[in-house]
């Protein structure tokens with residue numbers, strides 16, 4: 001393949017020249033929030049966008065790197081902040097790097113009985129070691145959380161595992177801030 005570059009358009013919160021754009025709406029998040037009834041209500045009323053992903057395709061072969069921009073909207077389901085679905089990599093030997101560009105968030109990480117919650121603010125560069133499940137949460141009431149990620153092209157995604165072994169912590173509103181609760 002040919003070398004290429006993309007531009008992060010910070011005002012519009014997109015990666016220009018993306019080849020793949022995904023939007024996860026409330027209707028795509030069935031079973032991910034604690035209060036499923038509240039999620040269904042929002043789905044029927046407005047079906048808001050929870051997060052968007054802009055990705056550049058590269059060959060899914062050893063040595064290549066995938067990269068993308070994720071933008072999580074501000075919002076909550078019955079007080080639980082908007083977040084990504086979260087996943088493990090199918091290939092447990094694949095790590096990942098997240099670089100926060102905008103907003104205010106938390107990165108939830110877990111591996112078996114180990115849990116880590118990292119602050120995720122602009123300029124934070126988080127290293128997600130191989131084998132750790134990862135989910136990002138937008139804890140701002142007004143702003144999007146935007147971050148850039150880079151990971152091996154052969155990682156794959158395991159979303160089923162996060163359903164079988166759910167993230168142990170949830171991030172909910174607490175007055176003007178947030179608190180961490182056990183799920």
Ligand code: S6P
Nearest residue numbers: 053068070084085086087149151
């Ligand atoms: C991919 C990387 C991110 C997420 C994206 C959406 O390995 O971790 O690009 O795919 O932030 O999250 P999720 O959990 O819906 O894939």
Ligand code: ZN
Nearest residue numbers: 089096134151
């Ligand atoms: Zn990942």
